[in-house]
Amino acid sequence: MTNTQPIRAIIIDDEPLARMIVQEYLQSYADITVLQECNDGFEGIKAIQQYHPDLIFLDIQMPKINGFEMLELVDNPPDVIFTTAFDEYAIQAFETHAVDYLLKPFSKGRFDKAVRKWLDRYADHQAALAVGQDPSPDAAAQQALLETASSSPSQQQRIVVKTAGKIKIIPLEDIHYLEASDDYVKIHTHNGAFLKNRTMSYFEQVLDPNRFVRTHRSYIINVQQVTRIDPYEKDSHLCVLSSGAQVPVSKAGYVKLKAVLGL
Amino acid sequence: MAKAPLSTGKFLLIFVSWWVIWALLQTSLLIDFGLTTGTALADSVFSNTIVALCCGFISNNMQYYLPKKERYWYILFISLGISLLILIVCKATLVPLLRGKNGEMDYGIFFSRSWAVRYDIIFLQLACMSILSVLWYSSEEEQENRQRRNDAERLAKEAELFKLRQQLAPHFLFNSLNSISALIGSSPEQARTMIQHLSDFLRGNLRKEEQQWVPLSEELQYLELYLEIEKVRFGHRLSTELDYDPACLDCRLPPMLLQPIVENAIKFGLYDTTEPVTIVIRARLEGDYVRIEVENPFDPETSRPKKGTGFGLSSIQRRLYLLFTRPDLLETRVDNNLFITIVKIPQ
Numbered sequence: 001m002t003n004t005q006p007i008r009a010i011i012i013d014d015e016p017l018a019r020m021i022v023q024e025y026l027q028s029y030a031d032i033t034v035l036q037e038c039n040d041g042f043e044g045i046k047a048i049q050q051y052h053p054d055l056i057f058l059d060i061q062m063p064k065i066n067g068f069e070m071l072e073l074v075d076n077p078p079d080v081i082f083t084t085a086f087d088e089y090a091i092q093a094f095e096t097h098a099v100d101y102l103l104k105p106f107s108k109g110r111f112d113k114a115v116r117k118w119l120d121r122y123a124d125h126q127a128a129l130a131v132g133q134d135p136s137p138d139a140a141a142q143q144a145l146l147e148t149a150s151s152s153p154s155q156q157q158r159i160v161v162k163t164a165g166k167i168k169i170i171p172l173e174d175i176h177y178l179e180a181s182d183d184y185v186k187i188h189t190h191n192g193a194f195l196k197n198r199t200m201s202y203f204e205q206v207l208d209p210n211r212f213v214r215t216h217r218s219y220i221i222n223v224q225q226v227t228r229i230d231p232y233e234k235d236s237h238l239c240v241l242s243s244g245a246q247v248p249v250s251k252a253g254y255v256k257l258k259a260v261l262g263l
Numbered sequence: 264m265a266k267a268p269l270s271t272g273k274f275l276l277i278f279v280s281w282w283v284i285w286a287l288l289q290t291s292l293l294i295d296f297g298l299t300t301g302t303a304l305a306d307s308v309f310s311n312t313i314v315a316l317c318c319g320f321i322s323n324n325m326q327y328y329l330p331k332k333e334r335y336w337y338i339l340f341i342s343l344g345i346s347l348l349i350l351i352v353c354k355a356t357l358v359p360l361l362r363g364k365n366g367e368m369d370y371g372i373f374f375s376r377s378w379a380v381r382y383d384i385i386f387l388q389l390a391c392m393s394i395l396s397v398l399w400y401s402s403e404e405e406q407e408n409r410q411r412r413n414d415a416e417r418l419a420k421e422a423e424l425f426k427l428r429q430q431l432a433p434h435f436l437f438n439s440l441n442s443i444s445a446l447i448g449s450s451p452e453q454a455r456t457m458i459q460h461l462s463d464f465l466r467g468n469l470r471k472e473e474q475q476w477v478p479l480s481e482e483l484q485y486l487e488l489y490l491e492i493e494k495v496r497f498g499h500r501l502s503t504e505l506d507y508d509p510a511c512l513d514c515r516l517p518p519m520l521l522q523p524i525v526e527n528a529i530k531f532g533l534y535d536t537t538e539p540v541t542i543v544i545r546a547r548l549e550g551d552y553v554r555i556e557v558e559n560p561f562d563p564e565t566s567r568p569k570k571g572t573g574f575g576l577s578s579i580q581r582r583l584y585l586l587f588t589r590p591d592l593l594e595t596r597v598d599n600n601l602f603i604t605i606v607k608i609p610q
Contacts, residue, residue, distance in 0.1 A: 015496050021445035040537050063537045085437035104441035169565040
């Protein structure tokens with residue numbers, strides 16, 4: 001390798017021994033420096049924002065927010081090698097979207113293979129940068145990975161958002177309704193509204209259709225919050241939620257809502 | 264196959280006595296009608312022996328072929344047919360044998376006059392025997408079916424209980440192996456201890472017999488193993504408190520009942536907060552029950568423990584139900600930021 005800059009890495013795992021083994025295996029890579037070890041996703045986000053590492057080793061099952069949720073919350077996430085013990089949903093996500101992952105316990109040989117694969121990619125990337133090309137990071141693949149991962153059971157129970165630098169975990173029960181807002185979706189809860197940069201159709205796909213109904217192009221409501229449905233203009237209705245909020249219901253949305261409510 | 268009624272000694276005795284009584288009755292009746300004692304006895308013994316043999320034959324044959332409900336009229340026709348046959352045999356044997364040996368009354372004429380009554384009686388006897396046999400075999404068959412159904416249910420229940428006990432979290436196993444892999448490099452001695460703990464734990468997990476209830480002391484030892492392993496993995500965050508009344512130690516409970524509850528509490532506690540976590544396990548005697556509580560912290564902001572059996576406790580609930588047919592032995596309670604699982608085992 002021609003570049004002399006050391007490669008900067010971060011290890012994020014809630015088990016100290018699991019971090020230790022990654023450290024140990026990394027001993028044979030003189031040009032990779034571990035900047036920090038993190039105990040959970042929150043520390044991980046902070047460290048990534050502080051150091052902008054080239055590579056992170058990331059566990060999936062961690063306290064509060066899992067590895068995928070952590071990645072969602074990071075702007076321009078670095079390259080990731082996942083380390084996980086057993087999570088069928090995660091493995092499905094990895095396999096369909098070609099990111100390397102290590103299943104614990106992994107051998108030095110398997111670890112080397114993953115790191116070398118990444119090093120090759122990294123070298124190509126650096127070379128492209130050197131000749132002034134835009135190496136176009138694999139953002140689409142990463143997005144697809146996160147979307148597949150979010151069909152896992154734990155992630156269907158909550159939504160993780162970042163608000164004013166803080167991380168907020170919203171249980172699905174707390175959601176009143178979702179509203180489209182430019183490139184974002186505004187999540188209205190009884191603790192206020194939060195923005196998440198996802199599309200309405202993403203939420204429509206991920207959320208349980210028996211609990212959340214897309215009543216309108218720009219709205220998805222939590223069925224449990226509905227208190228009243230009033231007629232409004234021709235062909236459309238207004239849905240009144242327990243919070244008092246009024247949400248428009250289109251003609252097609254009304255049909256869906258009636259089906260879910262069993263009317 | 265159902266046992267034939269006549270294959271049991273008791274029934275055979277009743278059957279034989281019945282025919283002896285019947286033969287004596289018939290003899291006295293025939294004497295009343297004017298036959299000599301010798302003729303009456305010969306007639307009665309011969310005809311009743313044949314009818315008895317036929318009854319035995321019918322009863323035994325039904326062991327192999329039992330008419331179904333819609334074929335009960337078979338019994339009628341078979342009885343009618345065999346009765347006729349018996350009458351012909353009796354006439355062919357008795358009339359030549361006893362003719363002229365009966366003083367004034369001619370036996371041949373007497374037989375011709377009495378044939379209708381004889382036919383009726385033989386038919387009634389055969390029909391009775393057939394119906395009794397049908398009832399006997401049907402009830403045997405019914406009992407066998409019930410037995411089979413009970414066996415199948417018991418097997419299914421055992422299999423389900425086994426499965427419920429066997430739910431070893433793969434996550435736990437692979438992460439423990441990963442910890443061992445890490446320890447082998449830095450502290451081989453500790454790695455060896457961990458392997459020991461893990462093997463003892465797995466051995467306990469493979470115990471099969473649901474009937475073999477174990478004393479609480481043994482369950483706590485087993486729990487200790489599990490907690491040792493978890494502490495190697497999460498030592499920096501996990502601590503445990505064990506608080507029990509020594510009187511409980513001899514209480515018996517189904518094996519492997521506490522470990523999944525503690526596992527659930529650890530998982531829930533460790534993954535729902537980022538702070539250090541203390542799991543408290545308490546055991547008390549309460550009347551005829553031993554009451555065990557497992558307490559873990561959680562974050563009320565982000566988790567909503569469902570009433571009853573949220574958080575993976577449903578398999579424990581199901582197991583308790585299968586063992587005691589009671590749905591009220593597992594309870595959960597929320598106390599500020601503590602989640603408490605309570606299990607009561609009848610003693």
